[in-house]
Amino acid sequence: MDDGVLVRLAGISKSYGGVKACRDVDFTLRAGEVHALLGENGAGKSTLMRVLSGDITDYQGVVVVAGAEVHFHGPADAQRSGIAMIHQELDLVPGLSVAENIFLGREPRTRLRTLDRRAMLRLTRELLHRTGIDLDPRRPVGSLRTGEQQLVTIAKALSLDARVLIMDEPTSALTAAEVDRMFTVIGELRRNGAGIVYISHRMDEIGRIASRATVLRNGAVVASFDVRKMTATQAAEAMIGRPVQALFSTHDDAALGEPVLAVRDLVVTRQRPGRREPAGISLTVRRGEIVGLAGLLGSGRTELLETLFGAGRSWQGSVLLHGKPIRPRTPRQALRLGIAFVPEDRRSLGLALDHSVLANTVLSIVDRLSVLGMVSRQREQASVARIVRELQVKLASVRSPVSTLSGGNQQKVVFGRMLLTSPSVLLLDEPTRGVDVGAKAEIYQLLGQLAASGVGVLLASSELAELVGVCDRVIVLRGGRTVAELPTAQAGEAELLAASMGEVVPL
């Protein structure tokens, strides 16, 4: 085994119909390294790793594990040879408990071959404790927050004691605190000689933990760096293949006008199980302003946005749109009023995955596109064409199913659907989750333009850099209440984090 090479991929190619997801990719992973895999949305990162983890079995090329060539016939197969993968899209069983999810497929047995529930709980507690995750192993995963669910998948992967651990955007729904905790765990693993493949669109994270980085573009390897010598711009340019403009395009605050959206003492009385409903929210979004929503997991950002969009529980308090009190009871009404919402979890809340990009994109405006109830093909073609162009969606054809788009491009479709409704208020819940730097820059630019054109934007995000970079003001939620409001001119990430965690912020 040459200098601790755990895994070697040689000449891996994989194509879906017309799309070449991976072309002749070579890739090696050494013991004790964290190897970052970079690339824009649709570059082929997930595909490549799904080959390695035995999820994709029909590919060209060679997979060598511990010096021996292998061809896995399934994830279980790969796990037996010590390869575990945390998938980009959360893959947990909502009905089963945390413990049951973690040990799914390899449950501890008693001497009678029956399920050893006690052992399962004990092992889970130990595991969660070791990884510093504070969760009741008996809780059904369905009642956990996205972020918490992501922590469970991480714990699950760790429980495999894998020599090779693949993490595909493990932090996309985590906040700084959890990310820190996770990095310490990864550090331990590395010291124990495991190899980690780390996929993320968060450059700062790469810099912090990765030692090597390989960049994919259009399915092919275009560069690999020693991370210590790599600058963010280098990496970005390698990914996108052209010089990148500044990630955050500042828009002039001159445009700021009268309030479009004003919320006063918003309170939702009846909780949904496992949710943190608004318990006292007051905020204002002005014309052309981008207001951020910061907060830890479960601080109530999602629920606040859902409530404003008429997708939550009935509430008390007042919500003013253009100074007029409104009370949308369904998303349909909200959209009619000019409020749009990009939900957090695109797969379960955003898309009909096996429907075409076209159908998904125009869904919210088919009524508007139709004459006498019949949809005009030209007009819908035009609308989609506009979105694909403006958001630079990477796809084979507007007729292909959304499921065939990469995570980031799927997100753009959801985003585009809402833009087509030409809203005056735009509610965004983690809009750049799993979106590559290039696309992020485009989206931020777009937000800028929208704001400039007078749209009020309310942006919930767990990425502090994003909040600081994009927003004019950031409102901090804790336990469903607005606890602080920080103009980004003065406040930075540190202040936001402190405020979210409940420390008094001077200023």
Added chain:
Amino acid sequence: GTTSENRGGASASAPAQCKGASGKYVIGMSQANVAEPYRQRMDDDIRAAAKAVPQFEVRFADAQQDNSRQVSDVENFITQKVDLLIISPNEAKPLTQVVKSAYDKGIPVLVLDRKVEGDAYTSWIGADNVEIGRKAGEYVATKLLPNGGKVAEIRGLAGSTPAKERGDGFREAIKGKNIDIVVSQDGDWLREKGQEKADAILKSNPDIPVIYAHNDPMAEGAYLAAKAVGKQDSIKFIGIDGLPIPSGGLKAVEAGRLAATFIYPTAGKEAVDSAKKLLIDCQQLPKTQTLQTQQITKENATETYNKANPN
């Protein structure tokens, strides 16, 4: 038009203590499946006849064509301690045991239409499907095809006893009469099936002179199929059951759609008469009461209908 004749030996003992006219009597009627018009009519006949007997209260149960459900129905009547059980079994063998247990508990049992095995019942009242099939066969052989010819048969639900018996009887009667059944299809007792199958039959045998259906609805269905290709007059249709209801065979014969039908008596009225004999008049019942069928043609259709529905 049915005549009751006393066949078989002395009946099983009438209930030990016969309360006579003074008593009140709860009668349980376990019907196999009211979805069949014939059996619905049987219930209606019993209901009507029982109205005339103030001492009687009849309770009805419908087994929806399921042997097990009918077993439960009888069990429930036993639980209710009914004074007399009338049962029209879905099938013979499966009901035998539970009928016996009722009979052994001293509940007199009248079995209608379909028999049960053994003799653990008070009296059986019904008609003979083989005989009826034979009558139909004779009618075809003598009246419709005196010098032989072809017949198409639309059978009842595959596997049901009446379908078998009505088919067998018919075949007996036409044996050696130079009449052959050129095509035979299952119509599942249903009008639309009769129509659908007849569609096909008329395709494969356009020159068929007679269609014999195991019940009137299928015969009517066949008629509709023939009408669709303008053959309704050149073909003779024969059914069985002759129910005296507006949608029944008597009306169909009266209207000339069917050449003939053969009454399959429901035994409902006779059942109530027997119950009266047994419980109120404290008399014995013959073990077997075979009801005669009747050939219905245009001549006697109207008269028979009105006789069956006095108003």
Added chain:
Amino acid sequence: MTTDFVATRPSAASVVFRFQSLFGLVAVFIAAVVFSPSRDGELLFLSSGNLFNVVRAMSEIGIIAVGMTFVILIGGIDLSVGAVLGLAAVGSAVLLVENDFSLVPAVLLVLLVGLVFGLLQGIATTLFKIQAFIVTLAGLQIARGLARIWSGGQGVAIAYGSDPGEAPVAFSLLGERTFNGLVPIPALIFIVVAALAILFLRGSAFSRHVYAIGGNEQAARLSGVPVTRVKVIVFGISGFLAALAGIIHAGQLNQGSPNDGSTYELDAIAAVVVGGTSLSGGRGSVVGTVAGALLLGVLNNILALNSVDTNVQLLIKGLVIVVAAGLQGLRPS
């Protein structure tokens, strides 16, 4: 056809699969021609009369199946259609014969009954979040019960004429054939209904909502689709068409009896699935359903023409359905 808005973009394979039901129909049709018995040189199966019989025999199932397609597209199912057909058949007979309604009011009233019955089921599924399977299973029993009560348990015969107790002669047209006695009226009605449904499902905004709900209900709701309303309407359509089929049933058989149409729901579902519509909702088309219905009709017909044993018929039909559905399984994506 509609699916091209939701299915993969045309590739050699996917075209075959998209039109699988049509191919299937052609295949079965050819088989029928090959196995058709012939009499004095004429292939019985191909004789125009016979072909129209096929369509007539399938027209009721076909009409039901069109409504079923909508229901299945939103990821639901409607087990009550057979019973509603029976209810409508009884209704028409009773209103025309016993209550001396004239034609139009009777027909409209019966259609209304079917529509309302469907809408109520839709409301039950959506507002109380009960699976369609259960609601319509209960609906089946309830409709049967109502039909039996309405008819007094016996089939209600329809005699034609102008006296009281007789139905207007116009109603008997449903049993007739036009174009010098060739084309059965029910077949015509089926064709019209199918055509309308196809056009509607092709281009209408409503149809987009239908597909969206079947694809991902939560996403549809968050996209401003009036999910509840659409679902309720769809069940209404199904009930309405079932009632229409029931009226035709009564007109064809000159009778309405409470057990009419039992197990028709299964035939209709089979037609939809054989037609390439996925029971999990979101993908499929009425064109497919029509083809599926005809396929099953041809199959019945050729088996009957060859007077194949009933039991063997059961086996063959079962296998055909599985194979047809199997083709969908192999479908790309």
Added chain:
Amino acid sequence: MTTDFVATRPSAASVVFRFQSLFGLVAVFIAAVVFSPSRDGELLFLSSGNLFNVVRAMSEIGIIAVGMTFVILIGGIDLSVGAVLGLAAVGSAVLLVENDFSLVPAVLLVLLVGLVFGLLQGIATTLFKIQAFIVTLAGLQIARGLARIWSGGQGVAIAYGSDPGEAPVAFSLLGERTFNGLVPIPALIFIVVAALAILFLRGSAFSRHVYAIGGNEQAARLSGVPVTRVKVIVFGISGFLAALAGIIHAGQLNQGSPNDGSTYELDAIAAVVVGGTSLSGGRGSVVGTVAGALLLGVLNNILALNSVDTNVQLLIKGLVIVVAAGLQGLRPS
């Protein structure tokens, strides 16, 4: 019971919902006592004989429903169970009476037939990715066809004795009652089957896989759960139990006829759903199913004891099922 691992955190409400079927059963039971007619001062419903009748009457449906629970938990459905019951009933009769098999081989062979039939359906659904609804719908027709052919279309009566053409007397035990003629054998078998299933579903790793597949098949696959195998086995179990019910059916009625068990699948599904198992898979329990089956049994019984009109019975049952399912809809999460 199992659900405590799949339902949300115990809260006042959720407890009620989790044990919904039990509460429902108690409620219906009380209603039954209240409305029970009495004869000579004795409440007919409570008479021990009657209560055992209830259990006996539900035993076949109950056994089928247990298998159905597994199928529904993986998000499937099995419409073939009624027909398989018929096939097994015919099989037992033919083997014992016509082929002079002795008891054990006959029973084992019939159980094997059911098992294999189920497994084949499982393979069809998984390997060829055909919806269970369709596969088992076709399976229904095929099983009926086979039963008709095997029995020659007629019910096969079972006579007991030792001569050729007679079945071993032991088989007639299925129709008997033990403990001085009180407890029906079928009821005992049902109880045993249910108990085993409950323990199994609690204690086995297999059961976790069942719930996982129903909850999120993709996730289960990625976790290395042998999805295909588990699914196939589950359909096998359902077929096996249906065959067992069929044997009991033949033993109770001393006959196996090809139409036995028709529409039993619907009763079984109703029992499962009333028992609080979700048709969309992943949540539910056998305990619930047993309670659901008994609930429906008690309902049938009390309606019959009061000789409620059949049509009204249909309506009432329909409503009860909807309400039970409705409660699930309100269930938190």
